[in-house]
Amino acid sequence: MRSFLLFTLAAMTISVGDTVAKPPSAEFKVGEPFPSLVLPSLADGKPLSLAQFRGEKVILHIFASW
Amino acid sequence: MVGIIQEQHPDRARLFMQWKQMGWPILVDSLDLLGVMVVPITLAIDEHGIIRAVNPERESIEKSFLNQNYLAPQQQTVNTIKPPDLKKLKAGTAAGTASSWRTYADALVVWGAGNQLDEAVAAYQKAITVEPGHGPSYFRLGVAYRNRYESSARKSDDFQRAVEHWTKALDMDPNQYIWRRRIQQYGPRLDKPYPFYDWVPAARQEIQARGEKPEPLRVEPGGAEFASPLKAFASNEPARPKPDAQGRVLRDKEGFIRAETAFVPAAVAPGESMRVHLAFRPNLQRKAHWNNEVEDLVFWVDPPSGWEVSNRHLSVPNPKTAVSQETRHIEFELKCPPAARPGSVRVPSYALYYACEDVNGTCLYRRQDVVLEVQVRSPR
Numbered sequence: 001m002r003s004f005l006l007f008t009l010a011a012m013t014i015s016v017g018d019t020v021a022k023p024p025s026a027e028f029k030v031g032e033p034f035p036s037l038v039l040p041s042l043a044d045g046k047p048l049s050l051a052q053f054r055g056e057k058v059i060l061h062i063f064a065s066w
Numbered sequence: 067m068v069g070i071i072q073e074q075h076p077d078r079a080r081l082f083m084q085w086k087q088m089g090w091p092i093l094v095d096s097l098d099l100l101g102v103m104v105v106p107i108t109l110a111i112d113e114h115g116i117i118r119a120v121n122p123e124r125e126s127i128e129k130s131f132l133n134q135n136y137l138a139p140q141q142q143t144v145n146t147i148k149p150p151d152l153k154k155l156k157a158g159t160a161a162g163t164a165s166s167w168r169t170y171a172d173a174l175v176v177w178g179a180g181n182q183l184d185e186a187v188a189a190y191q192k193a194i195t196v197e198p199g200h201g202p203s204y205f206r207l208g209v210a211y212r213n214r215y216e217s218s219a220r221k222s223d224d225f226q227r228a229v230e231h232w233t234k235a236l237d238m239d240p241n242q243y244i245w246r247r248r249i250q251q252y253g254p255r256l257d258k259p260y261p262f263y264d265w266v267p268a269a270r271q272e273i274q275a276r277g278e279k280p281e282p283l284r285v286e287p288g289g290a291e292f293a294s295p296l297k298a299f300a301s302n303e304p305a306r307p308k309p310d311a312q313g314r315v316l317r318d319k320e321g322f323i324r325a326e327t328a329f330v331p332a333a334v335a336p337g338e339s340m341r342v343h344l345a346f347r348p349n350l351q352r353k354a355h356w357n358n359e360v361e362d363l364v365f366w367v368d369p370p371s372g373w374e375v376s377n378r379h380l381s382v383p384n385p386k387t388a389v390s391q392e393t394r395h396i397e398f399e400l401k402c403p404p405a406a407r408p409g410s411v412r413v414p415s416y417a418l419y420y421a422c423e424d425v426n427g428t429c430l431y432r433r434q435d436v437v438l439e440v441q442v443r444s445p446r
């Protein structure tokens with residue numbers, strides 16, 4: 001758990017994108033399910049979904065490399 | 067840890083991940099199907115798929131989320147983990163609804179083969195015809211146009227159409243920063259929040275220093291994507307006098323080289339600037355190619371009175387090979403005078419180059435006049 005936490009915190013410091021004041025993320029609401037979406041994996045283009053991680057807690061980071 | 071990336075070129079995110087040595091699973095959402103308005107966003111999602119925190123505090127995440135026990139919801143959704151059935155979605159468009167056309171178009175862009183982009187563009191256009199007020203449709207159509215521009219199915223005005231549709235989307239929702247950034251990525255320096263891909267050279271160096279081979283990029287970033295923001299428009303005086311000032315070099319009537327233009331934004335407001343993108347492509351039907359043993363491709367801009375230009379004289383250095391057929395790109399910026407009226411303005415420019423026809427064919431020095439039709443819009 002601790003090593004996972006350290007990894008997670010490290011990853012969260014590498015957030016890129018807009019760091020100036022921005023509108024709130026109104027589209028994601030606490031208590032609601034994350035939208036079901038099947039998208040290609042960056043690694044190999046195969047279908048990937050958050051549903052594959054059921055049973056595990058997930059820290060989801062939505063970002064861009066710029 | 068799982069990621070979702072929101073950018074036009076997913077392979078650049080792959081390079082980024084390699085550089086930062088991050089190995090999480092990443093999903094690609096170039097169309098912004100999630101409807102995210104800005105990045106980065108971090109969500110804490112429990113083991114039942116329920117969002118428990120948005121942008122949680124790093125210091126307390128262990129206590130507030132990781133160590134919590136969450137009850138399963140009464141109704142658990144069953145999610146499929148396979149791509150959509152394209153045939154079924156195509157059949158679904160018989161309903162004629164905007165949603166059915168859009169869903170089909172989305173699937174074609176995300177899961178279809180490269181040669182299905184024509185069909186994706188047509189499907190988005192149908193969706194827009196049925197529901198012209200839906201901003202995401204315009205944004206996604208812009209993505210499809212840009213994807214096609216970078217494919218073998220490219221049409222010469224695809225880049226410009228991408229910009230026009232991203233602009234229409236942003237006009238409908240100016241708070242959509244994902245859409246705004248997609249335009250700014252290619253746009254003028256006065257409107258840039260930051261240089262988008264200036265990290266790429268450093269990333270490659272560091273990766274190579276580690277003894278690894280950098281992830282390849284299908285489309286190299288360039289020009290606008292590296293440019294840093296400016297607070298004031300900068301005009302650079304030409305280092306050389308105007309080439310072929312009297313216009314005596316013969317024009318490229320043979321059509322060895324084809325010039326394509328795109329303006330970002332598509333229309334400029336008085337007092338604001340735009341970035342002009344030019345692509346010079348050898349005519350492959352004539353087996354035309356560049357002759358690299360003489361002078362570089364040179365481009366000259368003659369702005370009308372009152373207009374400012376970042377660079378009047380531009381050039382593209384020849385590669386080391388004697389001949390080549392690559393597309394050559396030139397970018398520069400124009401600033402519109404504050405008193406300009408809405409309408410079309412002609413900005414004369416021309417290119418000078420050496421091009422050869424066929425494998426052992428004639429090599430000729432040619433000029434191509436490129437009249438840039440710049441659109442001036444009313445201020446918002």
